[in-house]
Amino acid sequence: MAGTPHNKTLAMFPKVRFACTLCGECCRRYWIPVTHVDVARIAKFTGMRPRDFLALFPKDMAADWDEPVIKLRDGEYYLVLKKRLDGTCIFNKRVGDKLICSVHPVKPNVCRYYPFIYWVENGIVKFEVYEKALGYCPGVGRGGFANFRVEISSINESIRAKEEFRRIINNWNERVDRGLVKASIDEFFNYLEGIVDSLNKGS
Numbered sequence: 001m002a003g004t005p006h007n008k009t010l011a012m013f014p015k016v017r018f019a020c021t022l023c024g025e026c027c028r029r030y031w032i033p034v035t036h037v038d039v040a041r042i043a044k045f046t047g048m049r050p051r052d053f054l055a056l057f058p059k060d061m062a063a064d065w066d067e068p069v070i071k072l073r074d075g076e077y078y079l080v081l082k083k084r085l086d087g088t089c090i091f092n093k094r095v096g097d098k099l100i101c102s103v104h105p106v107k108p109n110v111c112r113y114y115p116f117i118y119w120v121e122n123g124i125v126k127f128e129v130y131e132k133a134l135g136y137c138p139g140v141g142r143g144g145f146a147n148f149r150v151e152i153s154s155i156n157e158s159i160r161a162k163e164e165f166r167r168i169i170n171n172w173n174e175r176v177d178r179g180l181v182k183a184s185i186d187e188f189f190n191y192l193e194g195i196v197d198s199l200n201k202g203s
């Protein structure tokens, strides 16, 4: 299926039934990569300092993620949300037998789109069901056909945020390469929180 949303972005999406059961399995199963824009929104919504809900996941332990790699003096990392010891996301909240998202209005874009993923090919945004979700996500195949309204409405902003975040991390990595910073975790979070603060002050 293809469509042209109001922002004139050409997009293709699958015809698939989906209704989230709020089982929380995707929140438990994955590390959630975030951009500075995701971080700014969550910080504003929760009042938390970014370093209190963020973690750095070692690149060596990850599959080949399409996310910016952060250089620190002891290795390379991806920026993700913290998890609890039982594997649930720091923002999961149990309500009865459901695991809901306590930052739902501002949750990161990857969460907003899940179990769908997107990529851009020849200027067309293509959505597909994440292959691995087919094996365990009980929401796929339930309810009405997914309409992609939410995903389409934020896709340009999501693409922009990813590009900008890549530039921000490249800039950090250049400082590390040139020996301008000691490249400690604290220093990285100071750098990131400065950017997040100015984003939130300007919004």
Ligand code: SF4
Pocket (backbone or CB within 6 Å): 019, 020, 021, 022, 023, 024, 025, 026, 027, 114, 115, 136, 137, 138, 139, 140
């Ligand atoms: S997207 Fe799927 S796995 Fe995630 S909470 Fe909803 S039903 Fe469960």
Ligand code: SF4
Pocket (backbone or CB within 6 Å): 026, 027, 028, 032, 081, 089, 090, 091, 092, 093, 100, 101, 102, 103, 104, 107, 108, 111
């Ligand atoms: S931010 Fe919300 S939706 Fe995303 S993994 Fe955490 S609890 Fe789940």
